[in-house]
Amino acid sequence: MQNPDSSPHFALRFRPTVKEYRALLYATKYTWTERLYAFIVPAAYWGLALLLSVPIMVYAPVRRFLIEHIGSFAPPAVAVVFGLLFYCFHSFILFPRLIRDALEGQIIGQGENEITVGENGVVSRIGTVYSNIPWSGVRRVADVRGCILLFTGRNSGLILPRRAFASPQEADRMLALAHQNTGAA
Numbered sequence: 001m002q003n004p005d006s007s008p009h010f011a012l013r014f015r016p017t018v019k020e021y022r023a024l025l026y027a028t029k030y031t032w033t034e035r036l037y038a039f040i041v042p043a044a045y046w047g048l049a050l051l052l053s054v055p056i057m058v059y060a061p062v063r064r065f066l067i068e069h070i071g072s073f074a075p076p077a078v079a080v081v082f083g084l085l086f087y088c089f090h091s092f093i094l095f096p097r098l099i100r101d102a103l104e105g106q107i108i109g110q111g112e113n114e115i116t117v118g119e120n121g122v123v124s125r126i127g128t129v130y131s132n133i134p135w136s137g138v139r140r141v142a143d144v145r146g147c148i149l150l151f152t153g154r155n156s157g158l159i160l161p162r163r164a165f166a167s168p169q170e171a172d173r174m175l176a177l178a179h180q181n182t183g184a185a
Contacts, residue, residue, distance in 0.1 A: 010117040010174050014164040018100050021159070023145035025099070028155040045090055049082030115158060117174060119181070122150060124158060133158075135181035148175050 030038070056062050056078055066074035114125040121134040133152060140151040148171065151157035165171040 010115075010165070010170065010177075012115045012117075012160060012164040013112055014161055015112050016159055016161070018096060019145070020147050020161050021099055021102075023147040024149055024157065024159050027142040027144045027149050027151075029140075030155070042087055042090060045086035046083040049086050050079050053079040053082050113159075115160060117160075117177065119177075121181075122158060135178075138178065138182045141175070141178045141182055143175055148178065150178060 053075070056066075063074070066078065070077055111127055116123045121132065121137070124131045124133070133150075137152055138150045138157075139153065140149075140157075142149040142151065146162050148160040148162065149157050150160065160171075160174065162168065162171045165174065
């Protein structure tokens with residue numbers, strides 16, 4: 001632990017996880033077209049569910065069986081079940097795998113990250129890439145889902161997991177330093 005009278009200095013070493021990368025995605029400020037696209041993808045699964053449920057409901061023996069056992073609301077129930085199955089597949093299997101694959105292909109996922117934060121800014125080594133980012137280059141600071149995020153662009157930045165700090169108090173001090181040096185409220 002450093003002396004409270006000395007200038008704040010934080011040296012972190014960590015490997016980012018999918019959960020932390022998702023925190024960055026969560027805190028990103030998306031454009032209206034990106035938000036619309038994010039809405040359309042799950043909606044497409046619901047549309048596919050409706051299309052797949054139509055043949056089941058048209059086939060008389062299946063329809064009769066479902067109506068006898070479920071009741072007259074069987075057709076929408078079948079569509080909802082298909083929709084939930086596709087949505088769960090998308091949310092819990094496909095999307096996390098997509099993020100994991102994207103993380104492996106990015107610099108951020110190439111091994112251990114070393115980030116040093118001081119009064120002048122942030123120095124990072126992520127994989128084989130070194131960056132020296134002055135505080136004026138940090139556009140926004142966010143504290144979400146167990147991570148302190150230093151955004152250098154609209155949807156890019158550095159992830160500082162709270163788990164990488166020696167203590168929660170050290171993470172809070174780092175967050176205060178970031179807010180102070182970037183002018184973020």
